Amino acid sequence: MTQEAAARTGDIELRLFLEAMYSQYHYDFRGYSRASLKRRLALACQRLGCSTLSALQERLLHDDRILPQLLDYMTVQVSDMFRDPAYFRALRQHIIPHLKTYPSLKVWVAGCSSGEELYSLAILFREEGLEEKTMFYATDVNGNALARAEAGVYALERVALFTKNHRLSGGSGSLSDYYHAAYGAARFDQTLRRRTVFSDHSLASDSVFGEMHLISCRNVLIYFDRPLQDTAVGLFRDALVRKGFLGMGARETLRFNAHAKAFTEILPQERIYQKRGETEDPCAR
């Protein structure tokens, strides 16, 4: 088979595999960015001993025990606490003062993976005195990742970086106040997630959560193709209150998104957007 034909076959296999996963398990990866997904599925094939994606599809259809493992390959779970400290510093300095004017708050960490972003925000909100009036919603499509997020246990060797990031983000206390170390792991204070609802949710196929004041969805949309990015940002627009905030990853932008006009770029450097009001009434919140 020529290289050209093999590439075409690979594309067909990928399309069929994603259809199979959706038809049988309702996990919808059909709108994921192909370039990165291809790499991760190639890795899954290699590690799971399948010579082709078609072979992996056969296993997927006939053995559901492989599904959680596959989801770990297909979703990217790389994050650090207080990743991009400038983002958290900007939240502290510019967004928290707005949020303080509300009687109660809802924060959605969309695509929370193993929870680093959630605990970062929970710590920040505690430090800023907002924890008691805030509900957090942490969602992901990957059930394994959600379980890890709920546990809040991270390898101890990662904590040095978390600590440095926390300090650079303008953290008032010491990060060590929020975890205890044992057996090579740092277990984060379970009271930090007292006000968090963990939920299995797909930005590709599930509907909207209501009345959010802040949505933090960083380095999640980069794995989506443009139509799915449009869908997800449309979901965020509908989920946010008027003048609610959307935080994105350091290299993500709404510039190429169909819903860009629904937001103002309030802190462009830190990729923090604000949903426009229906009318731009300066007195409105």
Added chain:
Amino acid sequence: MRTVTSIRHIEAVVIGASTGAIAALSQLLPPLPQDFPLAILVAVHVPADQPHSIASLLQAKCRVRVKEAEDKEPAHSGTVYFAPPDYHLLVEDDRRLSLSNEEPVNYSRPSIDVLLESAADVYRDSLLAVILTGANHDGAQGARAVGRAGGTVLVQHPHSATARMMPDAALAACPTAEPMSLADLTDLFLSRGRGLLCRP
């Protein structure tokens, strides 16, 4: 052996470099005219916490536009897109750029292999890949993928590179790869290159 004159229908250029990258790119990119007819995608290994990005450093010296790639940005001609520190850079079928945070490859993020393999997949035989100086093997698998897809691979002469391991590895991994001096590469991109690199 493939010769430079056989380059046809090039749609994009990808460049990978590591140790010595800034000096090599400072020689290669500044002569390019503002209306250079191709998009150039670059993955280099630099520490993530550098205060000044390599893109802004080079923009000051170049006439072509130089920037860090943003997610789902279309790849335009006359523009050099750098993989941002701590992200892989990939190309989608619709010629838009994608970023990814997935695991480092060859201990590197961005990884040159990731960029080259994804670009090879999309541009196939209309891709020109250039491997410059570097002290590791990143880029070798990518160069092989570009070669196998029918693309052209040019490699900085190992003896003229600040670090020769990366060029050596690329030449070993890709049988069709051709070594070339930086001056010849510049020349190819410019005078002789103009006609050859333009789409017919």
